Every structure is written in structure tokens, then in C-alpha cells.
Amino acid sequence: MQIITKKDRFIFTGTIRELRFFLRNLPADITLRQFIQSRLH
Known part of the structure; x- marks a missing residue:
């Protein structure tokens, strides 16, 4: 399982x-963004 963030969208x-x-x-x-x-970080 991995979460990749690109700008405001994320790829699961x-x-x-x-x-x-x-x-x-x-x-x-x-929230998901938080x-x-x-x-x-």
C-alpha cells in the first residue's frame, strides 16, 4: 500500500x-488532505 501525492491530487x-x-x-x-x-512532513 502506497500513497503518492502530486499537487492537490493523490494516487493510491x-x-x-x-x-x-x-x-x-x-x-x-x-481530512484526507490533512x-x-x-x-x-
């Missing part, structure tokens, strides 16, 4: 099952 390399699991485990009070930015 993995299966749909991994993507659903990933999104399900995101905290409710954080999560990705926190992973980059």
Missing part, C-alpha cells in the same frame, strides 16, 4: 479493499 496504489480499510481508519475530524500532508 493498492487494492480497493486496502483503500476502504485505509479510509475507514481515518479519524473523523481529519492526513496526507501530515504523512509527508
